[in-house]
Amino acid sequence: PRLFALVPAAGVGERSGAGMPKQYVDIAGRPMLAHTLAALAAVPRLAQTLVVLSPQDDRFEAAVPGYAGWLARVGGASRAESVLGGLAELRRRGVGEGDWVLVHDAARCLLRPEWVDALIDACLPDAVGGLLAQPVADTLKAGDAQGRVAATIDRRDKWAAQTPQMFRLGLVERALTAMGAAATDEASAVEALGLAPQLVRASMANFKVTWPEDFALAGRLLQPGCL
Ligand code: C5P
Numbered sequence: 001p002r003l004f005a006l007v008p009a010a011g012v013g014e015r016s017g018a019g020m021p022k023q024y025v026d027i028a029g030r031p032m033l034a035h036t037l038a039a040l041a042a043v044p045r046l047a048q049t050l051v052v053l054s055p056q057d058d059r060f061e062a063a064v065p066g067y068a069g070w071l072a073r074v075g076g077a078s079r080a081e082s083v084l085g086g087l088a089e090l091r092r093r094g095v096g097e098g099d100w101v102l103v104h105d106a107a108r109c110l111l112r113p114e115w116v117d118a119l120i121d122a123c124l125p126d127a128v129g130g131l132l133a134q135p136v137a138d139t140l141k142a143g144d145a146q147g148r149v150a151a152t153i154d155r156r157d158k159w160a161a162q163t164p165q166m167f168r169l170g171l172v173e174r175a176l177t178a179m180g181a182a183a184t185d186e187a188s189a190v191e192a193l194g195l196a197p198q199l200v201r202a203s204m205a206n207f208k209v210t211w212p213e214d215f216a217l218a219g220r221l222l223q224p225g226c227l
Contacts, residue, residue, distance in 0.1 A: 002047045002099045003120065004090060005040045005164070008082040009033055009106035010054040010075020017212045023106040024059045027215055028222040031063040035109040035222060041069075042113040045120055046102070050093075052086040078181040080189070087173045097170035100129070103186050104164040107208045110221055111164075115202040119166055122200045129167035130198030131187045132206060133159040159199050161185055162206045167197070203227075 013022030023033040033051075040049050051067075053060055054075040060067075070093065074085030083103055090101065102119070104111065115132055123130045140153040165186040167175075175189035183189040187197045205227055209218050221227055 001096070001168070003045050003102065004095055004099060004169075005043075005046050005049040005102045005104055006083065006086045006090065007033075007036060007040070007049060007051045007104050007106050008075070008079055008086065009060075010052055010057070010082040011079065011107070013107075015210050016215075018215075021054075021057075021059070022209060024063050025215060027109060027209075028219045031059075032109040032209060032218075033060075033106050034064050036104070036106050036111060037064060037067065037069070039109075039111040039113055040104065040116070043116045043120075045117075050086055050090055051106075052082045052089075079185075080176050080179070080181050080183040083186065084173070084176050087169060087176070090169060095169055097168070099169050100124075100166055101169050101172060102164035102166045103172070105208055107210065108163055108206055109209060110205050110207065110218060110227060112203070112206075112227055115206060116164060118202070119164055119200045122198055123166045126198055128190065128195045128197050129165075129171070130200050131165040131185070132162040132202040133199045134162065134202060134204055134206070135159055161187060162202060162208075165197070171195075 009023045016022040018025045024031045050070040052075050053073045055073045072089040075082040119132055136155045136158040140155050141149045142151040144150040172186050175193050179189040179192050190197055
């Protein structure tokens with residue numbers, strides 16, 4: 001089986017307060033999405049990367065000049081719909097049922113090729129697949145509408161799910177189709193089929209750039225020699 005990356009980049013990035021889709025915000029001299037794609041391009045075992053854009057996107061060509069990978073303007077209203085559109089596009093391009101797909105958020109622009117390699121090494125011999133993740137270090141609180149603690153959640157077995165998430169095309173397509181827009185990642189949809197994806201530890205630095213203050217932090221971490 002071959003390996004492919006699928007990058008959903010069709011979100012609007014409302015929480016970022018950036019006034020434009022966050023994947024196009026400049027971080028350390030380049031749009032966020034350009035950093036993400038460069039990290040994936042540095043993984044030789046990936047046969048190809050497919051970027052999923054919104055049909056209205058008019059920024060990609062200027063943001064990632066000379067991009068030589070695959071592109072599809074099939075983004076939907078939710079992340080899951082964007083990924084499903086991308087999976088259908090992979091099928092149209094000849095990717096097979098048993099080929100592996102690594103779905104990676106455009107907004108995780110700090111990705112390091114060595115973390116992707118660790119995921120691939122762990123998942124290739126695995127019957128289900130898996131995801132990069134980080135054990136939770138903080139004590140977790142559930143909050144109420146007034147910003148007060150409603151409950152404390154046992155952190156001992158908790159992991160923060162990251163991406164890439166690596167599953168075979170046929171499985172992840174079946175899983176997301178069954179779960180629909182409610183799936184915020186691929187693993188949760190696979191879990192709903194009764195399967196247990198593998199947790200592969202990466203780094204806290206593989207965070208999803210989301211809030212206004214995240215951009216400056218990502219910019220510092222992207223300085224040469226930092227990560
Ligand atoms: O919204 P969230 O933070 O979960 O987005 C994670 C990734 O999914 C981002 O890279 C975003 O661009 C993408 N996304 C998408 N289509 C949507 C919503 C999010 O491709 N409708």
